[in-house]
Amino acid sequence: MPISGTYDASGSDESVSRLVRILACPRCRAPLEFRDRIFCTDANCAYSIRGFPIIAGTPALIDFDRSIICEDQLVAAKGGSDINRAPSFRDRMRALVLGSNAIAARNCERFLAAIREVKPNPRVLIVGGGLEGSGTEALYQAHDLNVVGTDIYAARQVAIIADGHHLPFADGAFEGVWIQAVLEHVLEPGEVVAEIHRVLGANGIVYAETPFMQQVHERAYDFTRFSRSGHRWLFRQFEEIAAGEIGGPGQSLVWSLRYFFRALTKSDRAGTLLALPFFWLRYFDRWADSRYAGDAANAVYFLGRRAEKPLAPYDMIAYYPGPR
Numbered sequence: 448m449p450i451s452g453t454y455d456a457s458g459s460d461e462s463v464s465r466l467v468r469i470l471a472c473p474r475c476r477a478p479l480e481f482r483d484r485i486f487c488t489d490a491n492c493a494y495s496i497r498g499f500p501i502i503a504g505t506p507a508l509i510d511f512d513r514s515i516i517c518e519d520q521l522v523a524a525k526g527g528s529d530i531n532r533a534p535s536f537r538d539r540m541r542a543l544v545l546g547s548n549a550i551a552a553r554n555c556e557r558f559l560a561a562i563r564e565v566k567p568n569p570r571v572l573i574v575g576g577g578l579e580g581s582g583t584e585a586l587y588q589a590h591d592l593n594v595v596g597t598d599i600y601a602a603r604q605v606a607i608i609a610d611g612h613h614l615p616f617a618d619g620a621f622e623g624v625w626i627q628a629v630l631e632h633v634l635e636p637g638e639v640v641a642e643i644h645r646v647l648g649a650n651g652i653v654y655a656e657t658p659f660m661q662q663v664h665e666r667a668y669d670f671t672r673f674s675r676s677g678h679r680w681l682f683r684q685f686e687e688i689a690a691g692e693i694g695g696p697g698q699s700l701v702w703s704l705r706y707f708f709r710a711l712t713k714s715d716r717a718g719t720l721l722a723l724p725f726f727w728l729r730y731f732d733r734w735a736d737s738r739y740a741g742d743a744a745n746a747v748y749f750l751g752r753r754a755e756k757p758l759a760p761y762d763m764i765a766y767y768p769g770p771r
């Protein structure tokens with residue numbers, strides 16, 4: 448549920464008071480105190496004096512000393528994103544070239560079924576929820592969920608501005624975590640996944656979608672990629688419910704063509720327009736064998752349940768889902 452306006456921690460709004468109860472200092476995890484700014488209640492923590500800002504009605508609970516997000520820039524931009532995220536002509540053309548994500552919509556239904564088994568009225572954390580992800584309509588429309596949206600900038604669906612490396616929530620606060628097209632944009636994906644494990648309660652469910660054969664797409668905020676096996680190892684603290692690929696070699700080829708033309712023309716827009724006549728290449732993915740296609744997947748997904756015992760390194764060789 449999006450929360451905006453003045454942050455009243457006294458709890459006049461039930462959804463706000465429920466949220467405040469699970470918040471914790473992103474530096475030391477002590478409870479927080481709401482005044483004109485938000486302060487850590489542990490006197491030994493730097494944020495008990497420095498505090499965290501409330502920007503355009505949204506708390507920014509980021510440990511700025513350990514984040515790529517700069518407090519002064521965030522306040523100056525009134526919580527806005529450093530890069531323009533409004534759908535542009537280029538985005539609409541890109542959607543036409545690259546198609547929509549039907550697999551995410553199917554996986555979203557599986558995610559919802561799994562978290563409802565953990566607990567009725569489950570609480571769901573969305574990491575990177577500034578833009579509603581492709582295929583997430585069912586998540587935002589469900590009336591029985593407590594959805595807490597986070598991102599590194601303020602937006603309609605963002606309740607808390609947060610950095611995934613140091614989540615400002617108490618241990619075990621959530622039954623589900625949804626993280627779609629985010630882990631390529633963080634400096635330390637392993638730290639973010641450890642935080643997801645920490646804020647999930649027993650048997651909590653995670654769903655992640657992460658690019659594999661995609662080119663750099665958010666300029667300075669794009670750091671890494673994962674194969675199916677690499678993604679499985681990243682989520683080694685979780686038991687796999689389902690995993691697979693989103694988009695095969697055909698879709699990856701369209702991406703490559705777009706960046707091939709982009710480099711020649713030095714233009715994002717021209718790259719997309721010149722790749723447009725090749726959009727049909729992605730239709731070949733429906734005939735591709737998934738064992739082979741996964742090695743050239745455009746992106747990979749993982750749906751898993753929080754486990755106490757991690758996978759061992761030697762489990763990884765048997766895990767490889769491709770051809771032997």
Ligand SMILES: [Zn+2]
Nearest residue numbers: 472475487492
């Ligand atoms: Zn603290």
